Structures are given as structure tokens and as C-alpha cells.
Amino acid sequence: MTTPRPETLAKLTPVLTKRWLSPDAWRIGTYEQLDGYAALRKALKAHPDDLIQLIKDSGLRGRGGAGFPTGLKWGFIPQGDGKPHYLVVNADEGEPGTCKDLPLMTHDPHALVEGVIIASYAIRASRAYIYIRGEAVHAARRLRNAVQEAYAKGYLGRNILGTGYDLELVVHSGAGAYICGEETALLDSLEGFRGQPRLRPPFPATHGLYASPTVVNNVGTIASVPPIVLGGADWWKSMGTEKSSGPMIYSLSGRIVNPGQYECSMGITLRELLELAGGMQPGHNLRFWTPGGSSTPLLAAEHLDVPLDFEGVAGAGSILGTTATQIFSDQDCPVYATYRWLEFYHHESCGKCTPCREGNYWMVRVYRRILAGQGTHEDLDTLLDTCDNILGRSFCGLGDGATSSVTSSLKYFKQDYLDYIEGRTAPKLSDKQLVGAH
Ligand SMILES: Cc1cc2nc3c(=O)[nH]c(=O)nc-3n(C[C@H](O)[C@H](O)[C@H](O)COP(=O)(O)O)c2cc1C
Ligand code: SF4
Secondary structure (H helix, E strand, C coil): CCCCCHHHHCCECCCCCCCCCCCCCCCHHHHHHCCCCHHHHHHCCCCHHHHHHHHHHHCCECCCCCCCEHHHHHHCCCCCCCCCCEEEEEECCCCCCCCCHHHHHHHCHHHHHHHHHHHHHHCCCCEEEEEECCCCHHHHHHHHHHHHHHHHCCCCECCHHHCCCCEEEEEEECCCCHHHHCHHHHHHHHCCCCCCCCCCCCCHHHHCHHHCCEEEEEHHHHHCHHHHHHHCHHHHHCCECCCCECEEEEEEEECECCCEEEEEECCCCHHHHHHHCCCECCCCCEEEEECCCCCCCCEEHHHCCCCCCHHHHHHCCCCCCCCEEEEEECCCCHHHHHHHHHHHHHHHCCCCCHHHHHHHHHHHHHHHHHHCCCCCHHHHHHHHHHHHHHCCCCCCHHHHHHHHHHHHHHHHCHHHHHHHHCCCCCCCCCHHHHCCCC
């Protein structure tokens, strides 16, 4: 186990995670003692447009994967249109490896509730929803309890803190479908329909929930709002890089000594994160990793010093995504890992469009064949050709994301595929598991 150097420890910037270790951090009393709801009092004295400008000035970008500028998104909501406006928080957190929103809601649910109230006030919404993953029973319980506490204290409901502003907040549990994290599928699911992506345009900013102007933001995005209101845009920008401002919760898992959430300034490298996490487990050497969940192209050991911000990771040919950093070693097989992810995408494909529905079905079968020692060299071309027909031709990002580990593992680890095909690696799947593979 490595002990982090003081200069690496200094890279930890606990902002969203700063209360997580306080006893009873999820209770409103503790939250109020630790700056809680101070940002709301300040925000309610400001003009909503000034709050939108503040978020624009801070450079905050969405924490849900795509990194869209949050202030810009809020600014798209038409004003004076006479329609109800909605804020919908995306708390679905289904991306494999991602574990930042659920711990936030479990340990510090009021941070999200306070962010919801400020963001709703800024976009002039009087109703907000938090759409939480159905399996996340514990987090949902904490969140519902926090919402009740906030109502009891007058932070939610009618005439909030005597300002005349009204807001109702509903916590809605989904049914555990990855596609319901895609923002338009989420809106369909929230409306009571089967969760499938909608055609865009029109965009949620004008035709979102119940065909009304809607902002959909990730949990981490909304929980970033109170600290920005309290600390100011310049303070927020003092962390991170020029185009990727602020701190970010990196969730580290896999072959490391101390898996968990590490909140650091954006632009930290995997080398530094590994140092914070105690290094690789004894006997393991880094071989491949995901910078932002399984929908982002794999990176290899040569990318240890890539800055983990939106631009740095894109420059290395991948995507920052959800900053779910999954670490694999020389004892893990990139072909098998990719197969397991593909099984997930195949299972979670909503079936609306042909490239994703059929492409993932067939790729799973090709992988089973390769892993059972019955693959051919042509299979590798078939995989690349299938990815070519899924990427950019699917109806939503699920299809695109499914191709990431296939193309990147073939780029960096083609020899591993050849070793199965040419008989140098023992088959990992039996003939029995091959059923339906041909
Ligand atoms: C298949 C799929 C699953 C997604 N799952 C999530 C999710 O669980 N949580 C999330 O915040 N965003 C998820 N997204 C991204 C959302 O569509 C959307 O970009 C995000 O909620 C916007 O919030 P932000 O601007 O605050 O990042 C997903 C996208 C796709 C294509
Ligand atoms: S890409 Fe996949 S999940 Fe998205 S709409 Fe098409 S079938 Fe559904």
C-alpha cells in the first residue's frame, strides 16, 4: 500500500463530500449547523436571472456524463410563457461503476434538497421531481425523510421562508432500468409511460415534462449549486481547470487498495488518484481502466498522466463521463470484461431502434463464441463493422456507449482476442454457455 504524499493529499477538495463523515449528516439539524440552507436564504434574496448568471459564470458543467454547461441549460427555459416549469433531478445512476450520487443522497440528502429549491427558484419552477433508481431503497428513504424535514422547517411548500415563493418537491422511485437515466426516457417514465427515449427536437427546455419547459440535471450538478451560491463563481473556478471548473467526485473501484469516492479538483490524474486510493492491490499491475463508466472507451497504463477533466480525457480518445474509474489489472481479461459489459447493454437496450437492439444481440453472441475458443479472425471484423453501424446510428446514447469498450479493447488489446482465437488462451466460457451464439 502506498501512502499519499502531502502534495497529492492537497488535491483532495471536499466540497460536496465535506459533511459525509459528520455524525447524523443526513439530519436537518446537523446540516443547518454545517452551513445548511444558508445558500437558500441568500439565493431567495437574489433575482432569479442573477442566479442563472452566477451558475453561468461559475462554469459549472453537468455531472451526469455529457458535461453540458448548467447555466446555459437553465437559460434556455423560456420566461413569461405562461406554462408551468419543472426541475427534474436525474438520480437514476445506472452507469456501471458509477457510485457518486447514491452516497451523496444517503449521507447528505439536504445538499440535494437545498440545491433543488435554489435551482427551481432560478428557473421559476413551482414543482420539482427527484427521479431515483428503484433499487436504491436506502437512499430514497433518506431523501424522503429529508424532504419531510425541509417541509416541516418551511424550506419547501408555500411561501418559503416568507418570500412568497412556493415549491412542491416529489421523490419518485423508478423501476430499475438503465435507459430511464436517459433524460427523455426518464420524463416518459415519470409521466407513467414505458421509459423510452423521445425524438429531439423538441428539447426538454421547451417540451419536457408534460410538454412544458423542463430542466433535467444530475444529482451532483444540483448539489453543486448551494456551495457556488455561498462561495461565489471565482471560488468555484479556483478549483479544476479553465474549461472544467470545480471539484468532482471520482468513484474508484476495482483492483485498488481503498475503493471509494475521492472528491478532487478536476484535472487530477489517475496516477494521483491511485496514490490517494492506496495504490494497486498487492500483486496487481494496472492494465486497463474506464475514465467514466463502461460507456466510455477504455484507457490503458500509458494514460496514467492524462488530466481527468472533460478536455483532457477527450484528448486521449475517451470521455470523462460519470468519472467512474474502474481499475483492472494484468490479472483481468479485457475481452471478458467487454463481454460482461455488452451483456449489460444487450439486456438494457430498450429495443426502440434496430442498430442497438440487433447489434448488441449479435455482438454478445460473437463474444461468447470467441470466449468459448470458437472464434474466427473474421469475427473481429464483424465486431468492428457492427460497432460502425451502431455508433452514431442509434436513437440514443445507450447504443453509442455500448460500442466504446468493444472498439477500444480491440484498439489496445487485439492480441488478447487473437490469443483466444488462435488457441493460446484457454476458453473462459463452456460450450453450454455458448447456447444461441451461432
Ligand atoms: C443510456 C443513458 C443513461 C443515462 N443515465 C444517467 C443517469 O443515471 N444519471 C444522470 O444524471 N444522467 C444520465 N444520463 C445522461 C442524461 O441523459 C442527461 O444528460 C443528464 O441527466 C443531464 O444532467 P446534467 O446536465 O446535470 O449532467 C444517461 C444518458 C444515457 C444515454
Ligand atoms: S439506442 Fe438502444 S436504448 Fe437507445 S433508443 Fe435505441 S434501442 Fe433504445
